[in-house]
Amino acid sequence: MEDLPPRALAALETLLRLRRDVRRFRLDPLPADRVAHLLRLTALAPSVGLSQPTRLVLVEDPARREAVRASFRRCNAEALAAAQPERRAAYAGLKLAGLDRAPVHVAVFSVADPAQGHGLGRHTMPETLDYSAVLAIHTLWLAACADGIGLGWVSILDPAEIRAALDVPADWRFVAYLCLGLPEREDDVPELERRGWERRRPAVILRR
Template identity: 45%
Template sequence: MGESFTEAEREALYKAIFSRRDVRGQFRPDPVPDDVLRRILLAAHHAPSVGFMQPWNFIVVTDPAVKARIHADFAQANEEAAALFEGERRSLYSRLKLEGIRDAPVNLCVTCDRERSGPVVLGRTHMPAMDLYSCVCAVQNLWLAARAEGLGVGWVSILHEEALKGALGIPDRIVPIAYLCIGSVSHFEPVPELETKGWRRRLDLDDLVFRDRWEQR
């Protein structure tokens, strides 16, 4: 287990990282095989977590009626979001496809149980949000594993939290972290779609790295 990666293994890891995309419109209807779904969930379950509390749960959604309910909330939230932009930005926003809820064969909600390890958690004593960040690490693990399996993943964040919890029967104390659309895709874009469509460009790494103190290069 402690052996170094081979060069091919290392390159495969970086390939998954650099070719991962937020997929919205390329989903195929083919079902995700159960063994593949289990593998990517197992990858998520092996994410690092503060105090080893493993605060995540995974709600697998395949029922079209449940998807339709969540998509209806997305449609409402998306209208609200569009109204926050102005001029050409609003026009561009309205042309973007920002979800694949009904298209993807599998939807997945990743949640955080903030009470799983009791009131005092090793490593969370002074940074209480670390359990939430741990669940985000689980999302990233799943996303990279899915990419290695040839599956696309899209993160839908334009949702009302309470509506999502109601649709999925999530208890009040549980925090939804991510609502993901998962499935095989026709293709992966060579660069992020929002960059292609002119929404944002990738920032230069050298502009983001400081040494020892903020803004000291």
């Protein structure tokens, strides 16, 4: 750690504060080498037992992208119908995906039982494989933010539909669908806070 600049922690905190779940993208394409570099950085993320269970799928085929959009539309309509009546109008006004404009789509999966890692650390908590994939996502998110690229996590999807649409191996578990691109604007306040949906609260810390 001796090669870290003196203000590395301050810079990291700034990056954490700047990171946003981006929904509004410019149509500008991202250079393929720039995207490839960001995706390669996910290999630096921590994983249980160094199992590296994360699998990334660059979704480029228009038909497969449309299948993802169809899943989102159906799941979003169901979520809207199930929303509390007093929240329904607010929910309907939220922009919850950047699927139509983001130039890069990445689906994230975790392998159910990777040979790598030899099972270390997950005997009692196999879900740590999925947590490891989430850490890879967070690594990508911060790296993209540092490079001026926005990332949005689309979670209103049916995992079975996405797995079928992308034709992945049977033992891959769907974790996330990510949209990447240049953001339309930079905001100091997350959109959900600006719209009054929710506000960020301090960390919950207990002492025992």
